[in-house]
Amino acid sequence: MIKKITCIECPKGCSLAVDIENCKVVSVTGNECPKGEKHAKAEVENPMRILTTAVLAEGLAVKMVPARTDKPIPKSLLMEAMEAVKRIRVERPLGVGEVIAKDLLGTGADLVSTRRVEKTS
Amino acid sequence: MVSRDLVIVGGGPAGMAAAVSAYENGVKDILVLERDQYLGGILNQCVHTGFGLEYFKEILTGPEYAERFIEKVTRVPEIEVSLKSFVVHLAKDKTLTYIKPGKLETVRPKALIMATGCREKTREMVHIPGTRPAGIFSAGLAQKLINIEGLLPGKEVVIVGSGDIGLIMARRFTLEGAKVNAVVEIQKQSRGLLRNVVQCLEDFEIPLYFSHKIAKIYGKDRVEMVDIVKVDEQFNEVAGSQFRIACDTILVSVGLIPENELIEMAGVELDKNTNSPVSDEVNETSIPGIFVCGNSFKVYDLVDSVTKDSVIAGRIAAEYLRSLK
Numbered sequence A: 001m002i003k004k005i006t007c008i009e010c011p012k013g014c015s016l017a018v019d020i021e022n023c024k025v026v027s028v029t030g031n032e033c034p035k036g037e038k039h040a041k042a043e044v045e046n047p048m049r050i051l052t053t054a055v056l057a058e059g060l061a062v063k064m065v066p067a068r069t070d071k072p073i074p075k076s077l078l079m080e081a082m083e084a085v086k087r088i089r090v091e092r093p094l095g096v097g098e099v100i101a102k103d104l105l106g107t108g109a110d111l112v113s114t115r116r117v118e119k120t121s
Numbered sequence B: 001m002v003s004r005d006l007v008i009v010g011g012g013p014a015g016m017a018a019a020v021s022a023y024e025n026g027v028k029d030i031l032v033l034e035r036d037q038y039l040g041g042i043l044n045q046c047v048h049t050g051f052g053l054e055y056f057k058e059i060l061t062g063p064e065y066a067e068r069f070i071e072k073v074t075r076v077p078e079i080e081v082s083l084k085s086f087v088v089h090l091a092k093d094k095t096l097t098y099i100k101p102g103k104l105e106t107v108r109p110k111a112l113i114m115a116t117g118c119r120e121k122t123r124e125m126v127h128i129p130g131t132r133p134a135g136i137f138s139a140g141l142a143q144k145l146i147n148i149e150g151l152l153p154g155k156e157v158v159i160v161g162s163g164d165i166g167l168i169m170a171r172r173f174t175l176e177g178a179k180v181n182a183v184v185e186i187q188k189q190s191r192g193l194l195r196n197v198v199q200c201l202e203d204f205e206i207p208l209y210f211s212h213k214i215a216k217i218y219g220k221d222r223v224e225m226v227d228i229v230k231v232d233e234q235f236n237e238v239a240g241s242q243f244r245i246a247c248d249t250i251l252v253s254v255g256l257i258p259e260n261e262l263i264e265m266a267g268v269e270l271d272k273n274t275n276s277p278v279s280d281e282v283n284e285t286s287i288p289g290i291f292v293c294g295n296s297f298k299v300y301d302l303v304d305s306v307t308k309d310s311v312i313a314g315r316i317a318a319e320y321l322r323s324l325k
């Protein structure tokens, strides 16, 4: 079976034709670089996404701390991960890349800050 | 009046890249005027990934991309940054008047780089008939409310236009627990990047209607529903194709226009269609010594291109300053 998917690894958005047999990828065409093939495999077998969001801050110079998972997590867990994110409060100053929550939902991915956040001046 | 070699208006990606580039090309007296309380501009509210792949060969979020430049700018003592500084007037001789909390200041630079970015087109510019209730936002304003202010402006959303910010906001609203009932695009294809259609709409099964438009907005105090109708090749409504969707919020994401009112005030010639400065060379304007870069020169798809463009602006401003001596 040939499935058409759009590669989302870079802004080019190549249109990939993925040949699938028994839920496994046999071949990929249409990718302009090797990342496309990797993406097609993951997309068919276990789609992953980086979660980006903003976390409530308390007593800091900003109201919201922008955050991301430091690696992709399963797409099917995005909404559940957001439920966890909504319960978190950031109360201390953070640098870019500092961990806000370790091992989100047991995915192995940490939620990290994407902005330098200081105390209220 | 204070005199300066170079003033840059705007501390977003364009202004910061121009400042660093001008410094590296020999300018040693630079003032950056930023109206917000921090550097970074619109990148601060763009918490999603998709930045930096070209320029840094890395996938970054907006704040991370900004931080790379904030670090550089704040490390150079020759670049002075004035925050909460809002320029209200620009004269032909480049004299700038700006307000700071409690103060009105003027400064006259030898060279001026405008890095004022762009703004969103509004409902008024696309003519959507109906009432004028609360609940209609530009996509970027909604983005600011959610990501900076921590406020969710609605629970049931219809998005007009498939620009990238609209697509990104469809996902953002969904992740925050709101329901996006439709994205309505009058064109036959998406205005935004294909990858955003995939990861922002398809991932969450949000319906996207091409060749459709909003026929009417209903609601007295708050938006209550919209009529959506199919359009033909000439954008005329197709009879009998109308359907109704309930919603309390409408986001408008129909494109961006360069923000150039200040240079227009100074007498720089603007293209009436694009609002870009009329110029023979990239970044130059009809007034020598006034340069424009980034999205205020031309609306770019990627911040990486804004950076590249602004690096050039910083260099040609430095060359201009050298030519004065």
Ligand code: SF4
Residues within 6 Å of the ligand: A007, A008, A009, A010, A011, A012, A013, A014, A030, A031, A032, A033, A034, A035, A036, A037, A039
């Ligand atoms: S295949 Fe490569 S070039 Fe094409 S969209 Fe994917 S990452 Fe980009």
